[in-house]
Amino acid sequence: MRKTPTPSAPPRRGRLRRTLLALASALSLAAAGASAAQASAPPPPSGWTQVFVDDFDGPANTGVNTSNWQYATGTSYPGGPANWGTGEVETMTNSTNNVALDGNGNLRITPRRDSAGNWTSGRIETNRTDFQPPSGGKLRVEGRIQMPNVTGVAAEGYWPAFWMLGAPFRGNYHNWPSIGELDIMENVQGLNRVWSTMHCGTNPGGPCNESTGIGNSTACPNTTCQSGFHTYSMEWDRSVSPEAIRFYVDGNNYHTVTANQVDATTWANATNHGFFIILNVAMGGGFPDAFGGGLDGDTQPGNPMVVDYVQVLSAGGGTTPPPTGNRDAYSAIQAESYDGQTGVSTESTSDSGGGQNIGGLANGDWALYRGVNFGSTAATQFNARVASGAPSGVSGLVEVRLDSRTNPPLGSFAIGNTGGWQSWRTVPANISGVTGTHDVYLTFTSGQSQEFVNVNWFNFGR
CATH class of the missing domain: 2.60.120.200 (Jelly Rolls)
Known part of the structure; x- marks a missing residue:
């Protein structure tokens, strides 16, 4: 949002709110x-x-x-x-x-x-x-x-x-x-x-x-x-x-x-x-x-x-900036704090703690979280707070990939209807051991076209 600047100063544009040597x-x-x-x-x-x-x-x-x-x-x-x-x-x-x-x-x-x-x-x-x-x-x-x-x-x-x-x-x-x-x-x-x-x-x-x-x-x-x-x-x-x-x-x-x-x-x-x-x-x-x-x-x-x-x-430079380690893998990473996405929407959540979740997630959608620091001792578990109001017979995979959406998943779990789009549960999954700092992609894969999951937050464990 923008705020109110003084007349002698530049504006505050913000949401609260080329560069140059061009041709x-x-x-x-x-x-x-x-x-x-x-x-x-x-x-x-x-x-x-x-x-x-x-x-x-x-x-x-x-x-x-x-x-x-x-x-x-x-x-x-x-x-x-x-x-x-x-x-x-x-x-x-x-x-x-x-x-x-x-x-x-x-x-x-x-x-x-x-x-x-x-x-x-x-x-x-x-x-x-x-x-x-x-x-x-x-x-x-x-x-x-x-x-x-x-x-x-x-x-x-x-x-x-x-x-x-x-x-x-x-x-x-x-x-x-x-x-x-x-x-x-x-x-x-x-x-x-x-x-x-x-x-x-x-x-x-x-x-x-x-x-x-x-x-x-x-x-x-x-x-x-x-x-x-x-x-x-x-x-x-x-x-x-x-x-x-x-x-x-x-x-x-x-x-x-x-x-x-x-x-x-x-x-x-x-x-x-x-x-x-x-x-x-x-x-x-x-x-x-x-x-x-x-x-x-x-x-x-x-x-x-x-x-x-x-x-x-x-x-x-390279094709992407290096991860900067500004996210702790072992603390809750709010799903709506993504750095990039396709197919993702946000909404208010009724889950404990309030705030927002990401939703509308279906086959082919993804969200990117840059600079997740796993430290020097390998993480072996992934946990996500999820909910689903998907119809009977509709389910899919929540997958974790590192550094590229095309890399193989480190791990995943399947999710179907949990009783409603705001009926939350924490689901764990085993992952291949990972250390260091990485960009984390959550990817969503399903054999059906319908939306199948909401995500509130996720983290990793050892």
Whole structure:
């Protein structure tokens, strides 16, 4: 969620809330503040690999590609802080009235106000939560965006943003800012400025000066942020020491955060996991209020944030970052704290201790937990807290794999109906002995297509 920054400081975007030396062609276009969409994202520079892209091509007045994006709707995450934790007033929808392709290679996120004065807008997030640099390498996240083209009194309350949240936030919604937030582009009130910020640590105060965070801002070059497209990017560099996260507009590096600016634990908690990407336009809230607020009848609805493309590039290092040992194998690992997943949903649990469980689990689904430390004495047992309301005859395997989803399982157990989707039991399984630090995958395998299990937590034993 975002919190309320001071007017002289960068915003707090958060849920509580590219990078750089881009291709010469991309930079020249951005520097010119071109006002039309490109045909597609620029090809990766030499040494870089494209790991995600959306050019927002498609027929006019259609929604986003849901294989890439999911809609966040309403006024909060399920069970999360009200008003997205920031005080913003809009209701987010999945309507093409708020979130739609324009047929010319752009995405438009458009705030609307009805006759009763109620605001709606749009917020989309990548399904993927695993964006992070490889060990010893770099990650670049970039988007070519035109901010809502409105200024002055008519722009009061506008808050467009392009940003990222740490994967452990998804499904928890109460662990901000410790899990990290990287704001690549934020703007308020139609001002000709772009803010970038890293949020981390504790709130309020702490090593990252929350809820303001560690940030900076600059004016958009050549054309204003509102009157033209600009390329906003973040480069996360693990090839240097100290590790660095750099923020750019049109190739101009105007803000850098390095690991030695905070203590090692704060940095590790904020960065030793994947991230997901968010695009949204909020109305009102703490950040606009810090610069005068004024969201009222004079504010002009219908001005979209226009997104030409979003892409993610990776360079150098190995294929995945090494596990960092930040999870204890022998303590309960909350299932909703995954670093990546496919097919997983979260919900409130009635199990002892409350919180959330993961559910909707069926054949082929999986969840990733990075950096599980087993120590030097081998773990030989796996325990999981599970429940199932699967129909008679439907069951499946809960499997444990290390470091790759394609590696053979260390062990598994079968589970069928336990008496209901919130009827919990702890099920043990023997596993091949394991020591050291590993990424752990829970994989779910069944001969049927139906959902067959929920998981609240798991751990290992000797």
